[in-house]
Amino acid sequence: MGGILVYVFLLLLTLVSYIVRRREKKDAHQTFKLPPGSMGWPYIGETLQLYSQDPKVFFASKQKRYGEIFKTHILGCPCVMLASPEAARFVLVTQAHLFKPTYPKSKEHLIGPSALFFHQGDYHMRLRKLVQGSLSLDVIRNLTPHISGAASSTLDSWDGGRVINTFQELKKFSFEVGILAIFGHLESHYREELKKNYSIVDKGYNSFPTNIPGFPYRKAMEARKRLSKILGQIICERKEKRLLERDLLGCLLNSKDEKGEVLTDDQIADNIIGVLFAAQDTTASAMTWIVKYLHDHPKLLEDVKAEQEAILKLNDEENRPLSWSQTRSMTHSQKVVLESLRMASIISFTFREAVADVEYKGYLIPKGWKVMPLFRNIHHSPEYFSDPQKFDPSRFEVAPKPNTFMPFGSGVHACPGNELAKLEMLIMIHHLVTKFRWEVVGSQTGTQYGPFPVPMHGLPARFWKESSTARVAALSN
Numbered sequence: 001m002g003g004i005l006v007y008v009f010l011l012l013l014t015l016v017s018y019i020v021r022r023r024e025k026k027d028a029h030q031t032f033k034l035p036p037g038s039m040g041w042p043y044i045g046e047t048l049q050l051y052s053q054d055p056k057v058f059f060a061s062k063q064k065r066y067g068e069i070f071k072t073h074i075l076g077c078p079c080v081m082l083a084s085p086e087a088a089r090f091v092l093v094t095q096a097h098l099f100k101p102t103y104p105k106s107k108e109h110l111i112g113p114s115a116l117f118f119h120q121g122d123y124h125m126r127l128r129k130l131v132q133g134s135l136s137l138d139v140i141r142n143l144t145p146h147i148s149g150a151a152s153s154t155l156d157s158w159d160g161g162r163v164i165n166t167f168q169e170l171k172k173f174s175f176e177v178g179i180l181a182i183f184g185h186l187e188s189h190y191r192e193e194l195k196k197n198y199s200i201v202d203k204g205y206n207s208f209p210t211n212i213p214g215f216p217y218r219k220a221m222e223a224r225k226r227l228s229k230i231l232g233q234i235i236c237e238r239k240e241k242r243l244l245e246r247d248l249l250g251c252l253l254n255s256k257d258e259k260g261e262v263l264t265d266d267q268i269a270d271n272i273i274g275v276l277f278a279a280q281d282t283t284a285s286a287m288t289w290i291v292k293y294l295h296d297h298p299k300l301l302e303d304v305k306a307e308q309e310a311i312l313k314l315n316d317e318e319n320r321p322l323s324w325s326q327t328r329s330m331t332h333s334q335k336v337v338l339e340s341l342r343m344a345s346i347i348s349f350t351f352r353e354a355v356a357d358v359e360y361k362g363y364l365i366p367k368g369w370k371v372m373p374l375f376r377n378i379h380h381s382p383e384y385f386s387d388p389q390k391f392d393p394s395r396f397e398v399a400p401k402p403n404t405f406m407p408f409g410s411g412v413h414a415c416p417g418n419e420l421a422k423l424e425m426l427i428m429i430h431h432l433v434t435k436f437r438w439e440v441v442g443s444q445t446g447t448q449y450g451p452f453p454v455p456m457h458g459l460p461a462r463f464w465k466e467s468s469t470a471r472v473a474a475l476s477n
Contacts, residue, residue, distance in 0.1 A: 032364035035080055037062065037071035045073025055348060055449065056376050059083070063377055069363060079370040080363075081349075085384070085403035088373035090360060091352055092411035096120075099352035099371055101413055106209035106217065110201055110224055111277055112270025117413060124412070127271060130255055132416045134248035135181060140420050141324040143180055147424060148322045150176045151431045158463040163441050166291055167458035170284040170428075177424050178279040181417070182248040182272055183234070193230050197223040198276060205277075206451055224273075231269040248275060275417070282346050283421045285452045287428055289344040290336065292455050293391055294433070295440050300336070300393070305433045307332045312434045327426045335393035337425045341407035343391055345376035346452050350409060375406050438463045 040046035050058045059081065062070050068084040082088060091099050100120050108118055116127035133139075154173040158164055175195060179186055186194075204220025211218050238249060252268045294301045311326050349372045358365040365371060380388045384404040385395060408415035415421070432438075438461050446456035 032359050032362060034366075035069045035071045035363045036066040037081075039071065039073040039078065043076060045076070045078075047074045047076075050074050054447065056380070059349075059374050059377050060380075063374075069361065077370045078366075079372055080365050081372045081374055083374045083377040083381075085378055085401070087360065088375070088378065088406065088410060089403045091371055091373050092350075092409065092413065095358070096411050096413070098355055098358050100355050102351050102353040102370065104209075107205065110205055110220055111274050112224075112266070114264075114267040114270035115274030116271055117274060117278070120412070126255070126257060128412070128416060130251045131248065131271070131275065134246065134251040135417050135420050137419060139246050140181070140423055143177075143420075144324040144327065144423065144427070145321050146180050147177055147427050148431070150180070151424075151428045152435075155428075155431050155436060155463070156465070158436075159465040161462045161464055163460050163462055165458040166461050167284055167288040167454045170287045170291075171280055173428070174280045174284045174287075174424065175276070177283075177420070178276045181279070181420060182275060184245055184247040184250075186234070190230065190234055194227065197226045197230065198273075201227065201273075202277075202280070227273060228266070228269050231272060232265055235265050235268055248272065278415065279417055279421070281452050282415075283424055285346045285454050286337075286341055286344060286421070287425055288454050288459050290340045290425060290429065291432070291438070291461070292440065292444070292459055293336070293340055293343070294429075295438065295461075296444065297391060300391075301433065304333050304336060304429065308430045308434050311430065322427065322430060324423075327423055327430075330426050330430070332393070333426055333429050334422075335396045336429070337422055338396045338405075338407075339391060339393040340425075342379045342385065342405060344453055345379045345407070347407065347409060348376040348453065349374045350413075375409075378404055378406070435466055436463050437466060 038046065040049070046058075062072065062081065063083045069080065069082055069087060072079050072081060082091060097120070101117055103118060108115075111118075116124055116131060119127070150173060154169065154176075158169060175198070179191055179194070183190075200223035201220045204216040204218075204223075207216035207220070209217045211221065235249070235253070238245075238253060244250065244254060249268070249272065252263055252271060256262055294304065307330060311322070311330070315322060315326075352371040352373075354365050354367050354369050354371055357367050378384065381404075382388055384401055403410065406414075408418040408421075441460040441462060443456060447453045448456055
């Protein structure tokens with residue numbers, strides 16, 4: 001009898017505790033209201049409205065109607081969207097522990113679940129330090145002549161006036177730079193196998209995750225398995241050589257945590273593929289926009305060309321290659337890069353997920369809801385950038401207000417390769433404007449998203465190499 005009474009007492013205690021917790025949670029929800037906005041249709045929400053038009057039009061119309069914080073429902077998820085610098089800092093910096101990175105499982109499977117940008121906490125910080133170390137200024141300065149050689153070789157392949165897809169060609173260049181940063185000098189047969197299989201993974205990354213033979217996602221998953229095998233061979237060879245290289249692979253292989261444990265081969269492979277993914281499309285998109293903006297602004301092109309030809313003339317006279325210090329002195333070209341990043345806003349927004357109920361400015365962000373800081377809206381706000389739709393590199397003669405310019409994200413999940421990306425862009429600008437002329441083919445307006453914004457059709461263009469006679473004449477003027 002006593003046992004039954006104890007059981008009943010524990011059952012009642014559990015029930016009362018549950019009711020109290022429910023009431024406390026209900027009270028919290030009543031204290032703070034959800035942000036204004038529309039959740040759209042059941043399940044599909046406002047996904048069709050978002051993807052049937054330019055995303056920036058969708059976001060701007062919402063912001064105009066509801067303000068800088070509003071709710072919606074897209075891709076099967078309730079979301080809170082934030083369009084102010086303060087809100088972006090809240091989510092990405094000051095209260096980052098309350099918001100975890102979130103990606104669809106299909107994308108995690110393709111890149112690899114151990115990639116650093118799928119994590120937070122100690123593992124994330126460890127991997128981030130390793131990636132940052134391999135992409136530090138001291139390391140990438142030594143990559144300058146190699147990136148310069150890759151840029152020159154890439155552009156030479158465009159010569160002749162045939163129409164090329166600029167974005168797709170620049171993806172090839174970015175891939176080569178990624179290989180340099182990860183492996184240093186890699187044997188050609190490994191590089192070609194990685195390129196072939198990564199291309200298949202890339203094509204399936206944004207496809208519908210149908211695991212049926214013949215579909216892009218299934219092909220991508222099969223190519224991902226082959227990538228793991230290739231990377232396993234490269235890792236095994238590097239281990240046997242016991243080299244203390246400062247490239248990414250070397251940093252990953254030589255790392256030990258506080259317990260003396262090393263990373264597994266799968267963890268290393270996942271992070272290599274993650275860095276390749278992060279380094280390719282975004283940087284190629286930005287460079288494609290730079291090519292377009294320079295084409296569309298002849299006076300600006302003249303100024304950039306004058307800056308770069310002065311550097312080329314000096315190097316020709318002294319018979320030396322482009323140097324790291326010279327890329328740091330390209331003040332006009334650097335402003336073109338920054339303004340291109342602002343205008344194009346390659347990363348339009350980022351996904352986070354609330355790990356607890358969060359209060360922000362009197363509004364409730366419920367646990368489990370997606371949270372999206374809208375970088376593009378901030379970059380294109382007249383409150384922070386005058387005449388924001390005008391391409392004007394001179395605006396960067398003065399540093400932007402804090403948290404208003406975030407082309408590489410912000411906080412603990414900001415892109416650790418931002419300096420490498422900017423170096424890549426400056427080197428490409430140098431070789432492009434000093435050695436080539438080009439024209440865009442067809443319509444020069446419009447943007448397509450796949451998922452990153454690029455000029456319509458990848459910016460079809462023709463390129464011609466300037467004759468050596470014309471270049472010498474230009475340099476002597």
